[in-house]
Amino acid sequence: MDPEFSQRYRELYERHWWFRAREELIVKFLRRNQPPGGWGTILDVGCGDGLFFRELTQFGDVEGIEVSADVISPDNPYRDRIHIGPFDKTFQPGKKYSLVLMLDVLEHLAEPVEALRNALSHLQPHGCLLITVPAFKALWTSHDELNYHFTRYTRATFSQVAEKAGMRTAVSRYLFYWLFPVKLAVRGKERLFGSTPRIPGIPPSGLNRMLYWVSRLEEELLGRFPVPLGSSLLIFGRASSNGGNQ
Secondary structure (H helix, E strand, O other): OOHHHHHHHHHHHHHOHHHHHHHHHHHHHHHHHOOOOOOEEEEEEOOOOOOOHHHHOOOEEEEEEEOOHHHOOOOOOOHHHEEEOOOOOOOOOOOOEEEEEEEOOHHHOOOHHHHHHHHHHOEEEEEEEEEEEEEOHHHOOHHHHHOOOOOOEOHHHHHHHHHHHOEEEEEEEEEOOOHHHHHHHHHHHHHHHOOOOOOOOOOOHHHHHHHHHHHHHHHHHHOOOOOOOOOEEEEEEEEOOOOOOO
16 A cells, blocks of 8 residues: 555545444344354454454454554554564464454455465364455556555455365355446546556545445345346355364
8 A cells, every 4th residue: 555545545535425334234234134142253364453443343353463663553442462574474473363354355355266276274163254355347447556456356266265265155245336437437447548546535525425324225225136236246265174173
């Protein structure tokens, strides 16, 4: 991620409609799918400054791992729960987790299969993995360049990664359907006129609220249908019987 973007990430996360809508969607998904005893131990991979921890604590005991110490605030109340370092074989927390999250992480990695396999290895038996990634290379814009993305995924291309890593997928669905034509139009404009990657801003308050509620309403009305397009992809599953930690 661009260093300046990283410094502004907290403000965007706390106020921008997209982050607010995504958080609400994920919280509802976890609530619907949690086991009878709750999630127990939770690991948030690429957690940044632990901005999602406040919501995740309602589901269990939360920890995170973040490669860059610079993004973690000195006064962060969750600082002692965040492991600093790369998410690779050197990460040895001494425990397994009932839920591992990788929220918009894998698109930043040159070796997603290895990272996904590593995440599966940290799951308890019958533990679950929740992933979000940007969808469709056709929606590639300067925003992807600003975020140092390697790729965007479809259900089919992510399925190939999951199979190689030893993940059995229970849910694979697109999110933010209405953004697909919008981002496609942005890509077309950038291809015609060129573009310079710019850090996104927060829309005016009225527009920001409207886009949040459009996303929420769309999810309420269409979220249970197999809509074939969207700007993001959500994947939920666990280690397969011949891979991961099983």
